[in-house]
Amino acid sequence: MTQDELKKAVGWSALKFVQPGTIVGVGTGSTASHFIDALASMKDQIKGTVSSSEASTAKLKSYGIPVFDANEVDSLDIYVDGADEINHHMQMIKGGGAALTREKIIAAIAKKFICIADESKVVDVLGKFPLPVEVIPMARSYVARELFKLGGRPIYRQGVITDNGNVILDIHDLLISEPITLETKINNIAGVVTVGLFANRGANVALIGTANGVKELKL
Numbered sequence: 001m002t003q004d005e006l007k008k009a010v011g012w013s014a015l016k017f018v019q020p021g022t023i024v025g026v027g028t029g030s031t032a033s034h035f036i037d038a039l040a041s042m043k044d045q046i047k048g049t050v051s052s053s054e055a056s057t058a059k060l061k062s063y064g065i066p067v068f069d070a071n072e073v074d075s076l077d078i079y080v081d082g083a084d085e086i087n088h089h090m091q092m093i094k095g096g097g098a099a100l101t102r103e104k105i106i107a108a109i110a111k112k113f114i115c116i117a118d119e120s121k122v123v124d125v126l127g128k129f130p131l132p133v134e135v136i137p138m139a140r141s142y143v144a145r146e147l148f149k150l151g152g153r154p155i156y157r158q159g160v161i162t163d164n165g166n167v168i169l170d171i172h173d174l175l176i177s178e179p180i181t182l183e184t185k186i187n188n189i190a191g192v193v194t195v196g197l198f199a200n201r202g203a204n205v206a207l208i209g210t211a212n213g214v215k216e217l218k219l
């Protein structure tokens, strides 16, 4: 099976977590895009969605699926999204598509985070995938210097502006031995909007696409 077929399989398998009559939190990226295709097949049974990016919003709307503002929603049963890496504690690196901040907000509103990923995303130690950090543009150099002190090699993602009007620094060569502590440290740097480390709030369920079918992991 190709990687995209594995992503499609997990995207569709997440449908079983969608309860009729609810508002569903929807992620961003190629795997979440398959979930949107799947969700469209039961669009008349759900109340609508909250979306983590302009790209996902556009795709949801193209299917005629209602998209609510996150401010209109008190709580969500589930948030379904992909990941760039996930470890065995269900902690993740996200933000390869620059949507990390809105993703973290919707994950915070949701009771359950359902991570959908192909098996190439499962790692023992997070950090091979460069860790994205969304930064206020005027703080870019300062934040880069602070991230360098943490032992990584921050690289400015040229030409990318997030949906919130900010920039991204990707931290290369940082093997993350203490994800919870690191998430807090990076979030505390002035000028950082969000780090794409989802450690304090990881996934509750992971649906992992493998050549032998979709495996479900829970803590």
Ligand SMILES: O=C[C@H](O)[C@H](O)[C@H](O)COP(=O)(O)O
Pocket (backbone or CB within 6 Å): 027, 028, 029, 030, 031, 032, 081, 082, 083, 084, 093, 094, 095, 096, 097, 098, 099, 100, 103
């Ligand atoms: O900003 C993007 C998101 O965090 C994505 O969920 C993540 O990059 C995984 O994307 P994909 O499903 O395309 O591998």
